[in-house]
Amino acid sequence: MAAVFVSSARLARVCALFALLTLAAPAANATFHWMHVEQIIVGVNGDSRAQAIQLRMRFDGQNLLNPGRLVLRNASGANPIVIVDFDRPVPFGAAGDRVLIASAAMSSYTDPPVTPDFELTSLIPASYFAAGTLTFETDDGTLVICRLSWGGADYTGPTSGADFNDLDGEFGPPFPLPLSPAGRQALVFLPPFADVSVANADDYAVTFDPVVLVDNVGQAYAVGDCAAALDTDGDGLCDAADNCPHTFNPDQADADGDGAGDACDGCPGDPLKTAPGACGCGQPDTDANGTGVPDCDESGQPPLSGPRCGAGIAAIALATLLPLAPRRRHGG
Ligand SMILES: [Ca+2]
Ligand SMILES: [Ca+2]
Ligand SMILES: [Ca+2]
Ligand SMILES: [Ca+2]
Numbered sequence: 001m002a003a004v005f006v007s008s009a010r011l012a013r014v015c016a017l018f019a020l021l022t023l024a025a026p027a028a029n030a031t032f033h034w035m036h037v038e039q040i041i042v043g044v045n046g047d048s049r050a051q052a053i054q055l056r057m058r059f060d061g062q063n064l065l066n067p068g069r070l071v072l073r074n075a076s077g078a079n080p081i082v083i084v085d086f087d088r089p090v091p092f093g094a095a096g097d098r099v100l101i102a103s104a105a106m107s108s109y110t111d112p113p114v115t116p117d118f119e120l121t122s123l124i125p126a127s128y129f130a131a132g133t134l135t136f137e138t139d140d141g142t143l144v145i146c147r148l149s150w151g152g153a154d155y156t157g158p159t160s161g162a163d164f165n166d167l168d169g170e171f172g173p174p175f176p177l178p179l180s181p182a183g184r185q186a187l188v189f190l191p192p193f194a195d196v197s198v199a200n201a202d203d204y205a206v207t208f209d210p211v212v213l214v215d216n217v218g219q220a221y222a223v224g225d226c227a228a229a230l231d232t233d234g235d236g237l238c239d240a241a242d243n244c245p246h247t248f249n250p251d252q253a254d255a256d257g258d259g260a261g262d263a264c265d266g267c268p269g270d271p272l273k274t275a276p277g278a279c280g281c282g283q284p285d286t287d288a289n290g291t292g293v294p295d296c297d298e299s300g301q302p303p304l305s306g307p308r309c310g311a312g313i314a315a316i317a318l319a320t321l322l323p324l325a326p327r328r329r330h331g332g
Helices: 008-023 104-109 310-321 324-331
Strands: 035-041 052-057 068-073 081-085 098-102 132-138 144-150 185-189 204-208 211-214 220-223
Touching: 035 132, 035 144, 035 211, 052 211, 098 211, 144 185
Parallel strands: none
Antiparallel strands: 035 052, 035 185, 052 098, 068 081, 068 132, 132 144, 185 204, 211 220
16 A cells, blocks of 8 residues: 655645745745656557656755646647646645646556646656657746657657756657557656756666556656456456456467457457358348348349358358259159
């Protein structure tokens, strides 16, 4: 079980901070600027509805997030998606404190169910997993405070940002691999949190179990399999994302790509069918002339245009031959 790390001294500090926030206007500089992207998760056990981004403050007093936003861009640094536009501060602003952004579906995969500081309402599209860049930047986009790019040479967009979080303002080269929703993994900033960035390729690494999220209050959330009540077959994927919700298939293999996993696809090699039906796998059950009998089984009917299935041909052959046999016996 995850523990709650909130000391009484810290609770006193948050009260003082809140009082300060309500009285004082945010300072112009270094109120949300000394920050890293600490980790990013684009899925759990293949469920890419479960995503999270965690920021971490390098020094004290970085909790006044209002003027900042998180923006995702694609492999060429284009097609920006504002995935979070911060509209309020977080209560804690000490060096090392976090800001946790997570999707609603992530709560099904954490113990206890995560209540993030901000909800990730715009999911990171799967088309951005192979290569892309995430920036924490000012609302007007003029200052990239920190940046995480991935996909190696497949990412061809900008890699620059503020020189107070990376001394030469160059956050590249990108992390060399794509982001992956498989299993339980996170792309994590490894150096001590107060360190400057040197290069995404060296600063970040994929870490596997245990994967833990931490919110601004200091509450830890262990990332694991889907909560039992939401996972009928117990294979770790929530029913809502499981391609065989009633069949244990943690690998989610789907050879024909029709959305039904091999483990429960009655036609695992036919992308148009998930059950053999009247005509069998590989043949449509269509009834083009509306006779109520599938085209593939219309014995004695005039030939139809288009391909006919093997089962239909066999049925026609049988229907042609069977009446002859009794006649021969009768005549003999
Ligand atoms: Ca399941
Ligand atoms: Ca399943
Ligand atoms: Ca399938
Ligand atoms: Ca199929």
